[in-house]
Amino acid sequence: MKHYLQHDPWNIVEEGFHRDFNEVTESVMSLGNGRLGGRGSFEEKYSGKTMLGNYVAGVYYPDKTRVGWWKNGYPQYFAKVLNAANWIGIDIDIEYETLDLNHCEVRDFRRVLNMEEGYLERSFVARLKSGKEVQVNAKRFCSIVDDEAGAIRYAIKPLNFDAKITITPYIDGDIRNRDANYDETFWDEVRKETAYGEAYIELRTRKTGFHVATGMCVSIEQDGLSIDYQSQPIKYEKYVANRITLDCRQGQETVVYKYAVNLSSLNYDPDTIIKEAHQYIQRITRKGFDKMLFEQKQAWADKWKMNDIVIDGDIAAQQGIRFTIFQLNQTYTGEDERLNIGPKGFTGEKYGGSTYWDTEAYCLPFYLSTADQKVARNLLIYRYKQLGKAIENAQKLGFRAGAALYPMVTMNGEECHNEWEITFEEIHRNGAIAYAIYDYVRYTGDEQYLVDYGLEVLISISRFWSQRVNWSKSKEQYVMLGVTGPNEYENNVNNNWYTNYIAAWTLRYTTEAVAKVKALNPEKYAELIDRIHFREEKELATARQIIDKMYLPQDDQLGVFLQQEGFLDKDLMPVSDIPKGQRPINQHWSWDRILRSCFIKQADVLQGLYFFEDEFDVDTLRRNFDFYEPMTVHESSLSPCVHSIQASKLGMKEKAYEMYLRTARLDLDDYNNDTEDGCHITSMAGTWLAVVKGFGGLRVEDEKLVLSPYCPDNWQALAFKIRFRDMLVQVTTTQRDVTVQNFSTMPITINLHDKDVTIKAESQKTISSKVTA
């Protein structure tokens, strides 16, 4: 835990330079716009602790797999998010000294991520070894309007000298991934160009052959006026720059504007990509920094108008939830169905791949409630487009006849993870992908999606489940052997309740979806079943058999579902019995000890009761919660949110708040001591869920929005905005009452604290508060 960042409702503030935590700050202060982004590093050279990271969405490299011991079925390559050309760099040399905060006295340092307006600002005074003092103010953003561009305003002022200052804005493409398995370089240079104040470089990824053109243009002001300058172009291998030497007077501010673009061959023809970069640069340079920043602020204001959450009376919580919303919006905008939500977004490169089950299980509801319907739809389309690869993936593992197993981690649809207990056995991900279709249709009412895309995915996943179970003669039921559930602190278990349940549920939902699509569009249905050789009668009969006879382990005496068969053989004890100094257990215990202990990384049974809550009564939830919560160590950042939601539902306000706190400031306080690798982007969605589904009680039932909001004890008010179909509503809950404001031009009816309430167009209604007990 670290507490060096200031609490502030709209900004993340580092006051004074915290060298040792610089990589943490860089992660937290990352910028992104869905297409490109990078860490909050310095523009000028910094020889201290830093991890430079600039990323271009959708551009990846298949790094050769590294294993200790090969297991049949492992992928040969592992697609990685690529650290790309550094476009932010501006070297500063003052006579014979390089400005490098690692070798200066630094004062008045302040680095601020402005979340309201979407930019990063940094100012400081540096005293060089020679005694010269300079004041710097740098401002940078990745534009969400011109979403392949970024811009920097870098102002430097000599405080106690006159001198020649050399300013070298550059693009450096000689970049490696810190997590490269064999220290390989992933980029080759294709070409480079320099011109007066401009420089371009085109790089190509090895193997995958993506082209990325990065360009920059520099303009300079002194005394508030644009000036002409002498510029010396520099070209090295994978590096282009302009070296500009200026006479600077004491007290005079020199302002460098650096405009940059990153175009990738995902969107441009490689033959003309440098030309396009040139034109793009010209366009944004003409627009200018101030106009770009103005548009950025406007665009962010529009976003906040749709999805801000206001917490009254707890500034740390306010900051945490805004950080969550800000980062999720920076990571994924839903413009492009080829992109997805990487676990680190644009804030780091660890874990490779861009897509985990996190997207469907945690992130989808956020985008459903805060963005246009097409955003969530594009997340589903992403998987639809990768169905072919999922079928190939299942074939590699011995499945047949169109069965699909989506990969655990992917970039382009191919599996890119290689731990057998995860890659091959954490198959519950397939269930989450089916569930996301259900969740989307339930929320949006867009049944046409089933016709056009959804049913095909559901049938393919159902085929997998039908083949993955086997009939146990000894139980006279279907069993599923050798799986790893969401609780990754158990591996290769038999009859994981969550996985068995979601498998049977998928078969059930597929059966319903078949009926629905048949009714909605018999021609399209006929075309589909012909194309994918769906033998309706036979396959649905098998599905029904499995649904009827699926083994779901439970203990009648305790009245709980068993995480997996045999769970009660463990030495059961609460987390509070773990000796001091041994947590997190994953940093203190060997893997076998974790596996045979009763301790749970994230509780799968509770995850299942969250997904399928309509199918269980509250007493069942309470018994399972009381049984599993005390054994859960929450060493997955995806864990506490579900517990918080469940605790809210059970009226356990304190527990709900405690669980909410576990993720609310995970990265801001570097809770797990790993934020330096990047932020936990997908688990941020969990924080949002804890607030909106937990405290807010958001649900959809029978095509209707359901809310049962309450305000945690130490907050004065909580207000959140959500979209639901054609509506935009704001829910404000205090300790006394709840106000729902309808921004729509039509009256709406919602279920509020178990009662139907109608709110007129563009008006609001307040009722007294009630906590579900």
Add this chain to the structure above:
Amino acid sequence: MKHYLQHDPWNIVEEGFHRDFNEVTESVMSLGNGRLGGRGSFEEKYSGKTMLGNYVAGVYYPDKTRVGWWKNGYPQYFAKVLNAANWIGIDIDIEYETLDLNHCEVRDFRRVLNMEEGYLERSFVARLKSGKEVQVNAKRFCSIVDDEAGAIRYAIKPLNFDAKITITPYIDGDIRNRDANYDETFWDEVRKETAYGEAYIELRTRKTGFHVATGMCVSIEQDGLSIDYQSQPIKYEKYVANRITLDCRQGQETVVYKYAVNLSSLNYDPDTIIKEAHQYIQRITRKGFDKMLFEQKQAWADKWKMNDIVIDGDIAAQQGIRFTIFQLNQTYTGEDERLNIGPKGFTGEKYGGSTYWDTEAYCLPFYLSTADQKVARNLLIYRYKQLGKAIENAQKLGFRAGAALYPMVTMNGEECHNEWEITFEEIHRNGAIAYAIYDYVRYTGDEQYLVDYGLEVLISISRFWSQRVNWSKSKEQYVMLGVTGPNEYENNVNNNWYTNYIAAWTLRYTTEAVAKVKALNPEKYAELIDRIHFREEKELATARQIIDKMYLPQDDQLGVFLQQEGFLDKDLMPVSDIPKGQRPINQHWSWDRILRSCFIKQADVLQGLYFFEDEFDVDTLRRNFDFYEPMTVHESSLSPCVHSIQASKLGMKEKAYEMYLRTARLDLDDYNNDTEDGCHITSMAGTWLAVVKGFGGLRVEDEKLVLSPYCPDNWQALAFKIRFRDMLVQVTTTQRDVTVQNFSTMPITINLHDKDVTIKAESQKTISSKVTA
């Protein structure tokens, strides 16, 4: 399967050069003497497929661990058998051409491993590109008399030309392990020296700092007479040689004798090791090649006298069993308690480490019955000396109070394997180490071993088991969760019958051993328990509780023990149902598919019934054999031998023979297509077991030798020699009768086919044959 090697009772013969199989032949024709050894490669340069390998026992390098995903508890380093300086090399240049069989026409090629006398011989005629033809005859051995030396006789004769021939005997220390994780070099040069016809190089391993001095001396004969020659010394980095150019006439044979030594700092002071090498070289050079080879033949004759097995009527089987005995003797001589039996011996470097549970479970009985008692005893002492490391190893995994977990793979007592499901969970190895003590004491009657060493190891292992089980409230029994049994096609299972059984057995045997040692030597006992803080009453009470209440899964209806809990949930089917072309399944199926299938790599339950056969009746064995055998794919080379022994016991002669055949010629026929990596040294002991314990029915009961030999149907006779305490007996069994010859100077009483039979000193007795039904 390959059948290019000739069948011959005493020799392994390659007739004609089989280029594509050269690495297989090199493995099979490896030479060793317990201290050094290497693969059957060529002396002269060979640019084709070859894997050069020369090894010095006990010299290893801790290679940095490579993993895909780190798990807490993995060792940082992984000790590897080191490929050491190449001392066999002799380059031959004929005018401007290098003799390289990869670029010649080769005829009359013949490579023979003479197992009776312990040397490798190779002859051929090569026609160079120029048309020149030379005839070569090379003979090489690793001396078991001068066991740090090897010698080569390399004879070359021009067949159709007179020319200058340049002969360059060399030592090359610029050697890397093919399996190095990061392509690192493990050796540094310390010094090198050359003199007339001599050359020395001293290398040091990085990190571990072992010194190895390798020296050579060359003498040359022409026309049968030793000649003086001009020699040009050559020194490169890590390389020393003497270049000798001779005038050779058509038809004249030039014979090069190369004497070499490898001294290691395990046995010599690094300060004087080069000097020692020099003296050693002088001594053997004075002795001369012919005398050395004569002594070698004598020494091998002595060995064969003690442990030969004669199979009459099946030359392939005869060759197979002699190959087994030959390789086991080449690998381990029991002279040095710091050494052990690597899985590849001196025939390759794969798998790293030198010691697996193979030593205790499979190899020990071979050495017990074929060598002096001290050989087996040294294998036990090896583990005793590593007890401290085993306790540290257990501590790393969270165990306390002197509990010991021996590593899965080791060189110096530290774990050097890193698959969690094996390293942390294949803990049954600890049981095998306890069992070996029992096996040794039972066979030799050496109860003093328990006093001096055995009990301390037993108590430490028992402490591990006592902590590793936990009480299941739901079963009201002790359970053992999260283990991998000998059947590695199941991972992380609960209540593996074999592991639970051997754990309870260890506790039982430890309790008995405590009583025995107390009775034999109360002072030593008191000293021991004080030193290791053994709280006798408390620890034995715990042990008794666990023995009484250990859960051992079984199915009463089928009357079988269950490999692990839940085994009957699997889709049970015989191996014969696996579709054609999908075997071995480990090359065709993904790991998860293997795990959830019913197919067994090696059957743990049958292994347990083999170890503890006195505790089960034959009907129990038969039911379990009939249940498990059909599901066993025998994809471990350690598997078939146990099935063969059990089948023999059950009177299933055909099955016993079928299983015997699976290992009998494993490497000679390259059964699994992997002999090129080296021979399966430890599983060779299994072949011997199948013959002596299976066909021979060798057991020890109540201090008495028990035999119930029979002769497989297609053999005319089987004769094997064994030692038992003071006796040396030969058992000869034909289809009609059994003859036991007593070579001892005392009468002996043995149990032969369930009857006590006394045989007078130095005489024999024949009884009519009977097969146990």
